[in-house]
Amino acid sequence: MAEARKSMIKIKPKKFKVGDIVKVDFIVIHPMDTGLKKDKKTGEVKPEHYIDNVTFSLDGKPFTTMKIWETVSTNPYFSVNLKVAGKGKITVDYTDNTGEKNSKSKKLKPKG
Amino acid sequence: MERRKFIQGMFAASAVAATIVPSALVAKEETKAKVPKGKNALSYEEAVKAITGGKAVADSQKVSLTVPEIAENGAVVPVKVKVESAMTEAEHVKAIHVLSTKNGNARCADVMLTPMNGKGYFATRIKLGGTQDVVALVEMSDGSFLRAAKPVKVTIGGCG
Numbered sequence: 325m326a327e328a329r330k331s332m333i334k335i336k337p338k339k340f341k342v343g344d345i346v347k348v349d350f351i352v353i354h355p356m357d358t359g360l361k362k363d364k365k366t367g368e369v370k371p372e373h374y375i376d377n378v379t380f381s382l383d384g385k386p387f388t389t390m391k392i393w394e395t396v397s398t399n400p401y402f403s404v405n406l407k408v409a410g411k412g413k414i415t416v417d418y419t420d421n422t423g424e425k426n427s428k429s430k431k432l433k434p435k436g
Numbered sequence: 437m438e439r440r441k442f443i444q445g446m447f448a449a450s451a452v453a454a455t456i457v458p459s460a461l462v463a464k465e466e467t468k469a470k471v472p473k474g475k476n477a478l479s480y481e482e483a484v485k486a487i488t489g490g491k492a493v494a495d496s497q498k499v500s501l502t503v504p505e506i507a508e509n510g511a512v513v514p515v516k517v518k519v520e521s522a523m524t525e526a527e528h529v530k531a532i533h534v535l536s537t538k539n540g541n542a543r544c545a546d547v548m549l550t551p552m553n554g555k556g557y558f559a560t561r562i563k564l565g566g567t568q569d570v571v572a573l574v575e576m577s578d579g580s581f582l583r584a585a586k587p588v589k590v591t592i593g594g595c596g
Binding site for chain 1: 511512513544545549550562563
């Protein structure tokens with residue numbers, strides 16, 4: 325369970341100043357099984373396995389929390405805005421329905 | 437004699453099979469009706485009731501929902517929601533709910549925003565089981581609910 329999933333945080337645009345509103349994109353490699361599909365090789369129904377909670381935080385202070393269901397696509401992508409107030413660290417924590425916990429962080433460096 | 441007995445046995449067996457088959461078919465149909473709904477199954481009306489608590493929902497121009505008119509693959513349908521708001525402590529977008537009208541589980545994502553976001557914006561990709569409406573239900577900080585809906589034509593479903 326402790327196996328880290330591949331995930332990525334992207335901040336758009338790349339160059340930004342204090343006071344700008346930037347896009348924070350988060351992508352994670354996850355199967356997001358609905359519990360309805362069959363495995364093509366074994367023919368058995370795959371159990372439900374999906375991300376259910378995502379929290380975006382800046383320096384430990386959450387600014388966006390999400391509750392997600394299995395109806396979100398495989399390898400989910402979430403995009404929100406953030407108003408830049410200075411230097412900081414964006415952290416995205418996510419848990420799935422099996423209790424797996426992971427997080428990813430990226431530094432926020434405004435120029436000028 | 438043995439041959440005759442054998443043939444009689446065959447007939448009896450087929451008769452028994454004939455009586456069993458229809459009931460088996462009925463059972464299959466029942467399970468078929470249940471299968472597409474997972475553990476989290478919730479209809480659209482119930483989901484809206486759970487979110488709004490019975491409050492009135494108004495269609496609004498402030499909410500802009502961007503979805504493709506025709507989705508070739510129902511497994512990946514990009515959804516973008518933008519809400520016009522000042523995003524101050526006094527007046528901001530509290531939550532954006534993305535729903536679909538005909539999926540087994542109508543709920544896709546509940547996003548709780550804060551004034552730190554700067555703009556009422558959320559984008560993701562969802563699965564759609566068939567042709568249906570995608571609905572964005574927005575809760576403002578004053579407790580009012582706004583709504584925007586758009587139909588999406590799906591050629592290959594993505595929820596099975």
